[in-house]
Amino acid sequence: MVCEPMPKWLSDCRERVKDLGVFGDKTPNHVLVNEYTPGQGIMPHEDGPLYHPVVTTISLGSHTLLDFYKSLSNTDHQDTTHDASYESRYIFSLLLEPRSLLVLQNDMYTRYLHGISQREKDTVSDQQRVANGSRLGQPLSFAEELNRSTRVSLTIRHVPKTFKIKLKLK
Numbered sequence: 001m002v003c004e005p006m007p008k009w010l011s012d013c014r015e016r017v018k019d020l021g022v023f024g025d026k027t028p029n030h031v032l033v034n035e036y037t038p039g040q041g042i043m044p045h046e047d048g049p050l051y052h053p054v055v056t057t058i059s060l061g062s063h064t065l066l067d068f069y070k071s072l073s074n075t076d077h078q079d080t081t082h083d084a085s086y087e088s089r090y091i092f093s094l095l096l097e098p099r100s101l102l103v104l105q106n107d108m109y110t111r112y113l114h115g116i117s118q119r120e121k122d123t124v125s126d127q128q129r130v131a132n133g134s135r136l137g138q139p140l141s142f143a144e145e146l147n148r149s150t151r152v153s154l155t156i157r158h159v160p161k162t163f164k165i166k167l168k169l170k
Ligand SMILES: O=C(O)CCC(=O)C(=O)O
Pocket: 032, 034, 042, 047, 057, 066, 114, 153, 155
């Protein structure tokens, strides 16, 4: 990965997250900016060994639901009847509120996949298990429909190996 300077506003966000101490003695040096319009999501995935052991995400604009799934390596391979569908591997969701910070680490990093469904609104019902439902800034009423608007996420991580070469893009 090649180093590039960060804009000041982004570097300020990075510093505030660093000051929380969640990266230990490391300084987060990588920010991914994603924009989601209503109906857009991201496939269930693992962030992989490069960013291990901590990933942090600031949510701006819309709320979203981040869904967690058992990874296949975390299901019982002896059980040949096991169902590989995401539906059967779903465990719970976290409601990511606007201006919130998510810290993903430990088992949630290594043992589970995370993803965002392609929906324009989220219906918060019992099936949709919102694990942080009781810890939100605004209490949730169940069966409530939450319309998504544009969301920008800043995923702040630490990458151990970077190269200090200058890219000349024309
Ligand atoms: O936008 C988000 O909150 C999740 C992004 C994500 O999981 C990723 O980029 O790896």
